[in-house]
Amino acid sequence: MQPGTTAVVQPESCADHRDCFTNQLRDVIGLKSFQHWFQGRTSISIERDVVRILVASQFQLAWMQRRFVRELTSCAQAVLGSGASLAWDVAETEAEPAANASPAVVKADAAPAVIAAEPPRAAVVSATVISERSQTAPREGRRFATLDEFVVGRCNELAVTAARHVCEAPGAVACNPLYLHGSVGTGKTHLAEGVYKGIRRLYADRQVLFMTAESFANQFTHALRTHALPGFRQRFRHVDVLIIDDVDFLDGKRGIQEEFLHTFQQLVSHGKQVVLTANSHPRLLSQMSHELTSRFLSGMVCRVEAPDLETRRKIALAKSQELGTAVVDEVLDLVARRFTNNVREIEGALNSIHTWYRMTNKRVSLATAKHVLSDLERDCVRVVKLTDVESVVAELFGLPAEELRSDCRTRTISQPRMLAMYLARKHTQAAYKEIGEHFGGRNHSTVMSAERKIESWLRSDPDLRIGGKAWRLSDVLEQLERQLQAS
Secondary structure (H helix, E strand, O other): OOHHHOOOOOHHHOOOHHHHHHHHHHHHHOHHHHHHHOOOOOEEEEEOOEEEEEEOOHHHHHHHHHHHHHHHHHHHHHHHOOOOEEEEEEEOOOOOOOOOOOOEEEEOOOOOOEEOOOOOOOOEEEHHHHHHHHHHOOOOOOOOOOHHHOOOOOOOHHHHHHHHHHHHOOOOHHHOOEEEEOOOOOOHHHHHHHHHHHHHHHOOOOOEEEEEHHHHHHHHHHHHHOOOHHHHHHHHHOOOEEEEEOHHHHOOOHHHHHHHHHHHHHHHHOOOEEEEEEOOOHHHOOOOOHHHHHHHOOOEEEEOOOOOHHHHHHHHHHHHHHHOOOEOHHHHHHHHHHOOOOHHHHHHHHHHHHHHHHHHOOOEOHHHHHHHHHHHHHOOOOOOOHHHHHHHHHHHHOOOHHHHOOOOOOHHHHHHHHHHHHHHHHHOOOOHHHHHHHOOOOOHHHHHHHHHHHHHHHHHOOEEEEOOEEEEHHHHHHHHHHHHHHO
16 A cells, blocks of 8 residues: 555544554565564554654664655544654653753654654653764763853953844844854854854753754764765754754765755754854854855854953952852952963963862962962973964965065065064064074064064955955964964
8 A cells, every 4th residue: 555545534433542553554664674674673652642753863763754754644544644753762761851852853754853842751861862962962970061151351251242132032042043153262163152042041042053063063974874865954944943063074075065065054944043152253264165154154254363361360369269169359369360372371380280289278379479489380382383384374364485585575475474574573572683684584664564564454344355255364363473473
């Protein structure tokens, strides 16, 4: 019997709806297929007009949804009426389901995996929630940060405001997508986690997915290898909020970018919220497709800057209170002044001080803090050389290093050369004369002029043309300084 010609079985004539459904399904798909895929391999239950099918694995779920969804829909309608729906569950074997998880429900007359707000049963979790728990969202035991814990300062207040707006109105056009970028350790992931927690608290019925771009890439590759792309797309394109951390991981990965583009379009076009974090501005992702870059720029792009002195003081105070370290105020000021690059440095310094405090159980004085932190700073000293500056500038602008030392005065050479001189003066111990001699035997006044020129440009922050794209000067300098720190 073909699915399209299945006879309608009135529920009243069956003492047990489940038996009616399984008998109907056996007739439709054949005894052999029923025994191979359903008998002893699945658990079928019926709750009102929902047929709930419990399967053993993600693979079985993806296969059965591709192969039998039409037949199952037909049988559900035959037994329960036209309003019947399917609910797919995957047996949870390692841990309890996440709080507020909701099963994937398939309407009988619609595409698979429409998410319904319904609490999970013990020891059972849906396919969509499995994806969020074990593959995309954090592992069991991870504690998500909240926006209330984030220390706000002038360096990040716009980003925090945008994050709070997303929590209150996910999917609003003004902040969709929300793209947060900045150097490492400035709080981008904290803000993304805060959005995750905030939306789950305010909108318990929304399906929120938090993951790294690396995890997205790994899952896509696995789905491609195992011929399970329909299940992969179902998991990602039917969520209400998608939060991707470190999206610049996709830079240069063309095939994965294409898949992410389609996922992005599907969500945003249907009013679903997308939140992204990255180390670089979208325009600085030189190997990202133009289609993705333009979409990243279409929403709200916020830069999370390194914390200023006042913000660093607040962070140091909040961290010391969290650790329960007894310190004098001068110690917190010392930490805020010495560790200027990012929040992680401040946390590392306070962890060292707290360890000493626990060892001695004595209040940490300024002299003690200086002694503890001196060892930490001594072990992390890194000397930047003129050749390091020359290398990173030449690489970013796609030039041979010799061109920066040449007599050429065209703009495509002179601008990178001025940037190199400016960075050399800022990050090395070289004198003006040494820098001038390194970059083509120029005199010290040329280097001083280049330094003044770049400083005046920074006040207006003009665009520079690099690789056919317009980049803000401040973004270019940020990228170069990040590469200097990493080299």
